Amino acid sequence: MTIDFQALADKYGTPLYVYDFERITENYRQLKDAFAGQKSLIAYAVKANSNLSVIAHLGKLGAGADCVSGGELLRARRAGIEPYRIIFSGVGKRDEEIELALREEILLLNLESEAEMKRVEDVARRLGKEARISIRVNPNVDPKTHPYISTGLHENKFGVEIDIAKRMYIYAKNSDWLDPVGIHFHIGSQLTDMEPIREAAGIVADLVRSLAAIGVEIRFFDVGGGLGVVYRDEEPIEVEAYARAITEAIRGLDLTILCEPGRYLVANAGWLLTRVLYEKRNGEKRFVIVDAAMNDLLRPSLYDAYHRVEMLTESEGRGEATPADVVGPVCESGDWLAKDLELPPTEPGDLLLIHSAGAYGFTMASNYNTRGRAAEIACEGGSCRPIRDRENFEDQIRLELGHLEEE
Template identity: 85%
Template sequence: MPIDFHALAEKYGTPLYVYDFDQMRENYRRLKEAFAGSKSLIAYAVKANSNLSVISLFGKLGAGADCVSLGEILRARTAGIEPYRIIFSGVGKRDDEIEAALKEGILMINLESEAEMHRVEEVAQRLGQEARISIRVNPNVDPQTHPYISTGLHENKFGVEIDRAKRMYIYAKNSDWLDPVGIHFHIGSQLTELEPIKEAASIVADLVRSLAAIGIEIRFFDVGGGLGVVYRDETPIDVEEYAKVITESIKGLDLTIICEPGRYLTANAGWLLTRVLYEKNNGAKRFVIVDAAMNDLMRPTLYQAYHGVEYLEPDAKERGEATPADLVGPICESGDWLAKERLLPPTRSGDLLAIRSAGAYGFTMASNYNTRGRPAEVACEQGQCRLIRDRENFEDQIRLEKGHLEA
């Protein structure tokens, strides 16, 4: 059923994030079925879209959660995800976060360095509780994606190289407080080429075999996330082929595959609605100034990312010739743009536009820069739409400050 963006904008105001839960559910089903012949866990990457209702949607479908902070772990638990389906990743875990994760009884902690391994061991010993761990292996494979979201090369801060990982597994096996149950790799985000994934999976699977030869039995093969989506003209990876190269890489091994999608599940099931404030033309450049800004959607200025823009007024053809325009917001930064050189007809104040592919890394990266309240969020499913997060107001923003004002 089509979503009535105009009705939602009238009811909830703009800027406004809108999510199609039916599409999210279908994306999950397609990926889960691709791994139907194997033991698998789809652990939703909470960082992509951490709204409690989104996490709950995937949890009810059987998903776990890939978390990179204690806050995300608590969000996953609040949304109903069982601890044994939660993975704690990330390069910089504080002792209090490690302790809380162990007390929650999560499935495993992904280690990113030897230093982190020793911190986890110390915390586990202090608690008198064995820590289930996996190690993030950096296979040094070029993911062929944007350098800011590449994570699998030696120049990136993530993971450890093969030889160091093997030494860490041997250490963990001999520790009274570490239980090495998994292995993990994630070479980058927005991946649209299958070959790097195949190469990385093969390298890491060979490490699993070499570990088994010395008595270290790994149970979970965590392939990370990173499946790319269409923002403009990309050709995404076929999920059946993706699952096939993963399962073939671990042939002969008794492993549960863990996949950590975020963008794949949510990106193209979300829109950011915004209204035109006015137009400005300086003679050389046309600007359409809207009420959404870089604080609402950071990806364009951060990654120079492309998001499709849909002009939603029905009389577009009667407005006159469409000409190139930059879509910009009210923030006092030259980097405050949402789209550049897009063909748009002449616009009027109040016209509604939808910025596409905004379901992932949209609201989660939003901020209060310029003391702007973050947008409301709406979920639509089975023909009904509902508010899943209120719009922030000024009082929300200053709540933690005003109690400290000097008398």
């Protein structure tokens, strides 16, 4: 749909996150249709954008939820996701989070170590509830992505090697409190090369076959997420080719595919609106200072990530565009949103639109420098509505007030 960003900024203020729910729907259906003819569950990776309305919207389309904390699990349930569509992943789960998952009777817990498996077994025994589990296998495949979002190599903290995985499956099969129903791998995020995915799927599918030979029957083949999107000039993987590589790897096996997309569903369906405060120069260096900052969008500072920045305010007649760094008010040299961006001369109040901000934008936001987090807006069916109010000062200090000692 066509979104009037200027009207939204005027009505709700800036910084402001805006999401196109129709595009999210289109992305979901494209991926789900790619697996047509194969049993599958698309479990949305909640960490990408954990707004309740975003989760609920995907749930109504048939999506499940991939959660990496007890809080995300509770968000998924509050948003209406049924327990049998929820997966609980993550390398470190507290006992109370494991207990929550078992009490909610979710589909399965993805386990990442023998130590974690023993903790899950202990909690399950204490509750008298059998735990459905999957084990995250590290296939030692280079995903060819940013090192911070690479997860499938031995040097990463995620998953277990194949020999350890076999030992864990045998242990779980013989346990009264563990039910090994799935196998999981996830080699990284923002993947744009098909070959590492194909290689990893083949390695893990072969492990499924060897487990069947020793009596461990796997029912769920969890391929993780990580499908890349366009930020600048990337060539994303075609979802049909992606699905075909997965289904070919498990040919002859009776498995339900679990897929955990996050970025793919929401990144390019979201934008961050910000206004120019003023300009300054340090020698030859030009800075355009805006009201959004690294606490609103951390990816540029954290990953040196690129987001396209578009000037929405008409600037004809102002002069020639020159390179500028777009920076925020936060007291850090790392507080920047774009570097060496060609911009015409700007004036206070000019509106800039930061693209591809629907994933790992608001969900990574903070109150650093006691800055309130932005409002969030959903657009669908020709209209837009708030789905999170702007955070004010009182919201930020609420949990501290009761502990403030009066002098």
